[in-house]
Amino acid sequence: EAFHDERAPSPSWFRADAALPTMHWRCFRGRERLGSSLWRKTGALLTVLHRTFPAKRLFLKIDSDTMLMPRALLAFLRALHGSTPRGVPLYFGSNRISSKRRFCSGRACLLSTPQWRALAGGNGSSSSESDGFCESREASYAQGGAYGFDRRALAALVGGECLDKVASAVRRYDGATDRSFELFEDEAVGLCMRLRNVRLVTCRCFYDWGPCDINNPAASCAPDTNASKICHLPLTVHKMRQLSWFDGWWKLLSAREPAALAALAQWQAAQG
Numbered sequence: 001e002a003f004h005d006e007r008a009p010s011p012s013w014f015r016a017d018a019a020l021p022t023m024h025w026r027c028f029r030g031r032e033r034l035g036s037s038l039w040r041k042t043g044a045l046l047t048v049l050h051r052t053f054p055a056k057r058l059f060l061k062i063d064s065d066t067m068l069m070p071r072a073l074l075a076f077l078r079a080l081h082g083s084t085p086r087g088v089p090l091y092f093g094s095n096r097i098s099s100k101r102r103f104c105s106g107r108a109c110l111l112s113t114p115q116w117r118a119l120a121g122g123n124g125s126s127s128s129e130s131d132g133f134c135e136s137r138e139a140s141y142a143q144g145g146a147y148g149f150d151r152r153a154l155a156a157l158v159g160g161e162c163l164d165k166v167a168s169a170v171r172r173y174d175g176a177t178d179r180s181f182e183l184f185e186d187e188a189v190g191l192c193m194r195l196r197n198v199r200l201v202t203c204r205c206f207y208d209w210g211p212c213d214i215n216n217p218a219a220s221c222a223p224d225t226n227a228s229k230i231c232h233l234p235l236t237v238h239k240m241r242q243l244s245w246f247d248g249w250w251k252l253l254s255a256r257e258p259a260a261l262a263a264l265a266q267w268q269a270a271q272g
């Protein structure tokens with residue numbers, strides 16, 4: 001099914017505010033169904049990002065119910081870029097709640113099937129799984145609230161109909177019909193990265209859910225307590241389904257962030 005890159009005018013309420021950042025609007029007319037074919041829409045989005053911004057180095061996909069902390073994320077990306085060996089593609093996020101069901105490599109697993117091995121060129125495994133830099137050792141994927149790529153990894157994802165091929169292999173492995181087929185978009189992206197030998201760099205500060213009480217973060221995420229295991233610099237928080245949740249979490253995290261960034265800068269300076 002072809003995707004047509006349809007440009008659409010931004011809504012009038014957005015155009016009226018010159019202080020807002022530039023927004024590129026696209027319309028997706030293909031099939032989409034959560035847990036089944038939403039990967040098509042995500043694939044279309046990532047293809048447009050790759051095509052529209054040829055000079056950009058890093059790309060981040062976030063859901064509309066995900067809150068992002070821009071300064072903390074920039075600090076993370078600078079550190080990630082600086083510590084990654086030259087030429088190594090980047091795929092990053094958090095796999096804390098990711099399912100391992102499709103990523104096992106036992107005899108009866110997807111990654112051991114002839115269909116997968118044919119896609120992978122004969123072996124189906126990553127040549128980089130024993131390298132030395134800090135990455136996830138699990139064959140998994142970044143949960144869908146927020147994950148990102150550098151340009152090299154994104155090109156590998158959107159090129160060669162990777163997502164379509166992965167979905168076809170999963171459908172055959174499951175013996176599923178179009179109606180019964182299930183494949184979440186973040187799973188499909190992770191399998192494509194696996195197929196292209198791009199390993200996940202995982203960071204627990206991409207939160208799949210509020211790490212404390214989503215309704216009352218100020219009380220439940222009190223700093224320096226055993227009950228709060230929240231990062232000093234949270235990057236994103238997913239599943240913000242109510243405006244009050246956004247407001248409460250932003251108030252808490254933005255108040256903590258300056259001191260944490262200052263401590264990070266001091267530590268980095270001490271490292272020389």
